[in-house]
Amino acid sequence: MKNKPFKNILVVGLGLIGGSIIKNLLNKKENLSIYGLDINLDIVKKANNLGLIKNRTNTIGSLDQDSLIIFSVPPLSIKEAIDLVEQEVDVREVIFTDTLSVKSGLLNVLESYSDIRTRFVMSHPIAGSEKSGLKSSKPLLFEDKLVVVSALEELTQSEYLKRICNFWESLGSKIILLDKNDHDRIFSMTSHLPHVIAYALTDFLLNQLGKKTFIYSGGSLEDYTRISSSDPRMWKDIMVSNKDDLIEAMEGFAFSLDKIIDLIRSKDEQSLEELLNSIKLKRDKLIDERD
Amino acid sequence: MKNKPFKNILVVGLGLIGGSIIKNLLNKKENLSIYGLDINLDIVKKANNLGLIKNRTNTIGSLDQDSLIIFSVPPLSIKEAIDLVEQEVDVREVIFTDTLSVKSGLLNVLESYSDIRTRFVMSHPIAGSEKSGLKSSKPLLFEDKLVVVSALEELTQSEYLKRICNFWESLGSKIILLDKNDHDRIFSMTSHLPHVIAYALTDFLLNQLGKKTFIYSGGSLEDYTRISSSDPRMWKDIMVSNKDDLIEAMEGFAFSLDKIIDLIRSKDEQSLEELLNSIKLKRDKLIDERD
Numbered sequence: 001m002k003n004k005p006f007k008n009i010l011v012v013g014l015g016l017i018g019g020s021i022i023k024n025l026l027n028k029k030e031n032l033s034i035y036g037l038d039i040n041l042d043i044v045k046k047a048n049n050l051g052l053i054k055n056r057t058n059t060i061g062s063l064d065q066d067s068l069i070i071f072s073v074p075p076l077s078i079k080e081a082i083d084l085v086e087q088e089v090d091v092r093e094v095i096f097t098d099t100l101s102v103k104s105g106l107l108n109v110l111e112s113y114s115d116i117r118t119r120f121v122m123s124h125p126i127a128g129s130e131k132s133g134l135k136s137s138k139p140l141l142f143e144d145k146l147v148v149v150s151a152l153e154e155l156t157q158s159e160y161l162k163r164i165c166n167f168w169e170s171l172g173s174k175i176i177l178l179d180k181n182d183h184d185r186i187f188s189m190t191s192h193l194p195h196v197i198a199y200a201l202t203d204f205l206l207n208q209l210g211k212k213t214f215i216y217s218g219g220s221l222e223d224y225t226r227i228s229s230s231d232p233r234m235w236k237d238i239m240v241s242n243k244d245d246l247i248e249a250m251e252g253f254a255f256s257l258d259k260i261i262d263l264i265r266s267k268d269e270q271s272l273e274e275l276l277n278s279i280k281l282k283r284d285k286l287i288d289e290r291d
Numbered sequence: 292m293k294n295k296p297f298k299n300i301l302v303v304g305l306g307l308i309g310g311s312i313i314k315n316l317l318n319k320k321e322n323l324s325i326y327g328l329d330i331n332l333d334i335v336k337k338a339n340n341l342g343l344i345k346n347r348t349n350t351i352g353s354l355d356q357d358s359l360i361i362f363s364v365p366p367l368s369i370k371e372a373i374d375l376v377e378q379e380v381d382v383r384e385v386i387f388t389d390t391l392s393v394k395s396g397l398l399n400v401l402e403s404y405s406d407i408r409t410r411f412v413m414s415h416p417i418a419g420s421e422k423s424g425l426k427s428s429k430p431l432l433f434e435d436k437l438v439v440v441s442a443l444e445e446l447t448q449s450e451y452l453k454r455i456c457n458f459w460e461s462l463g464s465k466i467i468l469l470d471k472n473d474h475d476r477i478f479s480m481t482s483h484l485p486h487v488i489a490y491a492l493t494d495f496l497l498n499q500l501g502k503k504t505f506i507y508s509g510g511s512l513e514d515y516t517r518i519s520s521s522d523p524r525m526w527k528d529i530m531v532s533n534k535d536d537l538i539e540a541m542e543g544f545a546f547s548l549d550k551i552i553d554l555i556r557s558k559d560e561q562s563l564e565e566l567l568n569s570i571k572l573k574r575d576k577l578i579d580e581r582d
Contacts, residue, residue, distance in 0.1 A: 076560075126509040146509035176507060189496055190508050194515050196555075197488060199570050200548040205480055206573050208543060214577055216467060217481050218417035218437035222578060224485050224515070229574050232567035239555045239563065250552055252499060257491040261541055264487075264530045269367075272530065276523035279494050283520050286497075286505055287513060 006167065007066035010035040010089065011053075012081045013073035014043045016129060016231075017099045019137025021070060022052045024171050027139045035060050037084055039077070043134060062090035068167060070123075071098040071106075074237040079109045082116065096120040097164050101128075101191065101234075102242040103150065103183045110152075117152060121164040122180060124148040124187070125173065132231035143172035150180040188245035192238055193253055195227050196246065199235075202228040297458065298357035301326040301380065302344075303372045305334045307420060307522075308390045309363035310428025313343045315462050318430045326351050328375055330368070334425060353381035359458060361414075362389040362397075365528040370400045373407065387411040388455050392419075392482065392525075393533040394441065394474045401443075408443060412455040413471060415439040415478075416464065423522035434463035441471040479536035483529055484544055486518050487537065490526075493519040 009025060011018040014036045022034055036053035037060070038044050048056045063069070069091070073081045078100065085091065096119055100106055103122055110117040127145040129136065147168040151161045165175045178186070202225045205213045214222055239246060263272040300316060302309040305327045313325055327344035328351070329335050339347045354360070360382070364372045369391065376382065387410055391397055394413055401408040418436040420427065438459040442452045456466045469477070493516045496504045505513055530537060554563040 126507070126511065146507070148507055174509075178507060186500065186503070186507055189499055190504070190512050194492065194512065196548070196551055197492065199567055200551055201485065201488065201544060202574050203547040203550070203566075203570050204540075204544045206570070206577075207547070208480055209477065211577065211580075212477070213481070214581060216417070216437070216439055216469065216477055220417065221481050221485065224518075225574065227515075229571045229578075232564050232571055235567055236560055236564040239551075240558055240560055243555055243558065247552065247556060249495075250548075253492060253495045256494040256498070257487070257541075259494070260487055260491055260530075261538065264534055265538060267531055267534065269527055269531055273523050273527040275494075276490055276526055279490050279497070280520045280523055282497050283493050283516065286502065287520075289502075290505060 004066075004163075005030065005170070006032070006068040006095075006163075008033045008035065008063050008068070008094075010037065010060065010063060010067065010069045010085075010094075012037045012069065012071045012085060013077070014038045014047050014053075014134050015072060016132045016134070016136050016141070017125060017127070018070065018072035019047070019052070019134040020127075020139065020141035021072070021171065022047075023137055023139040024142065026052065028170075035063075037081075037088065039080065039084065047134065058084065058088045060089040062092065063094050065093035067091075067094040068163075069094055069096045071096070071100070073100075074234050075100050075102045075105050075241040076237040078106050082109060082113060086113075091116075094119065095160050095163060097123045097167075099123055099125055101187060101238050103180060105241045107152075107180065118154065119160060120152055121160050122150040122152070122183075123164060123168065124150075124183070125168070127173075128230065130226050130229035132234065140172065142168070145173050146176055147173040148176055148178050148183070150178050150183055152180060184242050185245050188242050188249045189252075192242055192246050193249045195230065195235055196239065196250065197253070198225055198228040201225060295357075295454075296321065296461070297323070297359040297386075297454075299324045299326065299354050299359070299385075301328065301351065301354060301358065301360045301376075301385075303328045303360065303362045303376060304364035304368070305329045305338050305344075305425050306363060307423045307425070307427050307432070308416060308418070309361065310338070310343070310425040311418075311430065311432035312361060312363070312462065313338075314428055314430040315433065317343065319461075326354075328372075328379065330371065330375065338425065349375065349379045351380045353383065354385050356384035358382075358385040359454075360385055360387050362387070362391070364391075365525045366391050366393045366396050366532040367528040369397050373400060373404060377404075382407075385410065386451050386454060388414045388458075390414055390416055392478060392529050394471060396532045398443075398471065409445065410451060411443060412449075412451050413441040413443070413474075414455060414459065415441075415474070416459070418464075419521065421517050421520035423525065431463065433459070436464050437467055438464040439467055439469050439474070441469050441474055443471060475533050476536050479533050479540045480543075483533055483537050484540045486521065486526055487530065487541065488544070489516055489519040492516060
């Protein structure tokens with residue numbers, strides 16, 4: 001069942017994700033007013049010049065109940081972004097969402113903004129890229145991509161949740177729901193840890209092999225290290241704001257790594273092959289079940 | 292300049308790589324006799340039944356100077372494979388190559404086979420897959436893939452080297468030459484270490500998240516862990532036979548990892564962002580230069 005669409009959209013943070021949301025909405029040519037805020041006023045002006053947003057400064061005026069405000073900023077900038085909205089926009093019964101990769105900081109901040117909290121549904125589009133910034137944004141970024149949606153407790157099954165899910169589906173995304181308290185732990189393992197690993201591997205390889213790093217790998221190592229070209233500011237924020245979960249994940253990964261290294265070191269061929277085999281079989285089974 | 296093609300090809304080890312070589316050659320319908328050996332006689336019979344090889348058992352008869360013998364076995368099986376050839380094939384002036392991912396064991400073994408050593412040029416096709424075995428082999432596996440070719444000292448710039456490079460080019464591959472003494476150290480870092488990391492990461496994730504491992508990642512984590520579904524026997528062999536280089540690479544990687552973790556732990560945001568940024572800039576520069 002399709003809910004009524006929003007009449008006004010305000011995107012706070014005009015980067016890859018925020019810019020791509022706007023470009024998708026503009027492509028649809030619906031009767032919709034789009035606004036944007038950014039702490040960098042040059043970006044606001046640029047987005048206005050490009051015809052992406054109506055406003056030329058960070059002052060918007062008022063937004064009514066048919067409006068959606070999307071926070072699309074680095075995790076450590078969320079409080080600043082909310083304060084900017086409170087200061088520059090007269091907000092009445094609008095719905096809020098975000099695109100942050102870490103939720104604990106957002107949840108903490110929302111404790112102090114109860115009027116916003118009661119109208120907030122969290123979103124995490126899995127549509128990142130090693131490209132970043134408004135210049136890299138594109139209308140089809142969300143096509144067939146997953147968006148992980150987490151309701152705050154009092155909002156589970158609410159009208160707000162449905163409208164947020166409808167919004168992402170209108171951008172071409174598929175929705176999966178996740179308990180808000182599980183989000184950061186799961187993503188510390190499935191996303192943040194692989195990024196830390198990729199940055200560390202690339203650092204090591206570049207230090208050892210320099211210009212020779214990629215020439216013997218025929219493209220596969222470029223793929224494997226691609227995420228270490230992600231936005232440094234964004235990923236510094238993600239790592240620091242999910243510090244505790246991430247360090248726990250690192251320790252678990254180090255345990256698995258040491259298990260393999262010890263078997264290599266002791267040349268315990270049988271146990272090593274059994275371990276690699278059990279990892280392969282379990283992974284293949286999960287992938288098969290998903291397909 | 293194209294050299295004369297081989298009239299007989301013997302592939303020792305009828306797995307993904309060996310089978311794919313044969314299927315490519317058969318597709319060309321050249322005047323060529325193809326033979327295959329495998330320690331598993333069922334596979335030899337199967338390959339014969341499929342019309343891939345002329346022989347039905349491991350006994351071949353004699354091969355003359357227009358012949359190429361390709362060892363395509365797990366690294367720790369190379370001595371057994373060479374012994375099988377010596378025992379089952381009457382070899383006269385043929386040229387030898389291999390497809391092994393680790394070369395130090397091969398180089399050690401060849402010290403005891405000086406007649407083979409003087410006619411051996413090493414090859415490492417970068418055309419692996421998480422699929423393995425004859426059943427997964429396919430004629431276009433080498434199309435546009437890299438093959439790293441390493442001459443033994445006395446053969447540098449020889450006719451043999453040219454014929455081996457021509458052979459791989461005829462399969463659609465691009466050639467890059469590499470000093471034989473650099474091979475294992477470089478691949479310990481660019482290939483073997485990423486495989487160990489992927490196995491460890493998958494092990495950790497499956498233990499922690501079980502069936503939920505892949506459902507919140509929209510495909511990116513499947514890609515990142517894909518190589519942990521590689522052939523366990525093959526990769527056990529690679530890890531054990533390149534133990535010293537691999538452990539050294541692991542220690543270097545751990546150093547880079549600790550550097551990042553320490554900055555996260557101490558919330559040193561500025562140094563962390565600077566480090567991530569320097570990794571990104573160096574990587575982007577190398578990728579740009581290659582394109």
